[in-house]
Amino acid sequence: MELIKIVPGNFAELNKLNGNFKKDTQRIRATIDTTEEKDFYIGKFPDLLFGMLKLFPNIRHHHCHQGEHKYPNRDFDIRHLGAPIKIVGDVIDTVHLVEHISLEIQCQVDDLDECSGLTCNYWEPENRFDVFIECNKPAIATFSCNFAFQLCTSMLNGTKNDFHIDEVIKMARAIEKSGEYSLHVLARLLKWSKKKTMGNLKLLEQFNFPLPWMRTAA
Ligand SMILES: [Zn+2]
Ligand SMILES: [Zn+2]
Numbered sequence: 001m002e003l004i005k006i007v008p009g010n011f012a013e014l015n016k017l018n019g020n021f022k023k024d025t026q027r028i029r030a031t032i033d034t035t036e037e038k039d040f041y042i043g044k045f046p047d048l049l050f051g052m053l054k055l056f057p058n059i060r061h062h063h064c065h066q067g068e069h070k071y072p073n074r075d076f077d078i079r080h081l082g083a084p085i086k087i088v089g090d091v092i093d094t095v096h097l098v099e100h101i102s103l104e105i106q107c108q109v110d111d112l113d114e115c116s117g118l119t120c121n122y123w124e125p126e127n128r129f130d131v132f133i134e135c136n137k138p139a140i141a142t143f144s145c146n147f148a149f150q151l152c153t154s155m156l157n158g159t160k161n162d163f164h165i166d167e168v169i170k171m172a173r174a175i176e177k178s179g180e181y182s183l184h185v186l187a188r189l190l191k192w193s194k195k196k197t198m199g200n201l202k203l204l205e206q207f208n209f210p211l212p213w214m215r216t217a218a
Helices: 038-055 057-061 092-110 138-157 165-178 183-190 194-206
Strands: 002-009 026-033 117-121 128-135
Touching (some): 002 138, 026 138, 038 138, 092 128, 092 165, 128 138, 138 165, 183 194
Antiparallel strands (some): 026 128
16 A cells, blocks of 8 residues: 555535534545555455454444445445444455544544544545545644554555554653653653653654654645
């Protein structure tokens, strides 16, 4: 998969597509291309799903409204399926999982009770998808989506991440809650060594977490 771009906005058309989006909230739109053949994603999806459920057990409690409304989701009627996340048996399942992991990370970092998402497949090009994430802070949603994307692609490709997911989330959450960016203060808050704190701060930077010394890319 390739993450093409993430843009913030309201995307008013979403109000029609998913009644769960609160009307005036902000959203981000992440455009993702799949880069492998269909069989690759379909074959890997069960392991990906179970792997992610292990990392983010709370995904089981997500309410998924994907497919309850009429929108260009190709030719599937998935309303009869009873999984916590709607599964259609196609490439969109993988991208849709990125959506749910983004939502989950965002909820953990920002203490959001309810946030909705939606994954749409383009008619043309067929391998392009838009993932919409409802948010309070587009920058936090963008980080959550970048991080979720990295976790999914590394699991799909069988590459190991040289970081601890829970530490990255814990650090993001600590910064959000405290408003502190100083290495010393954060290390004390988290009861971590400076080295560990620095390592995780660098990771946040890598995944575009909003840090005051970073300029947001246009
Ligand atoms: Zn869903
Ligand atoms: Zn949520």
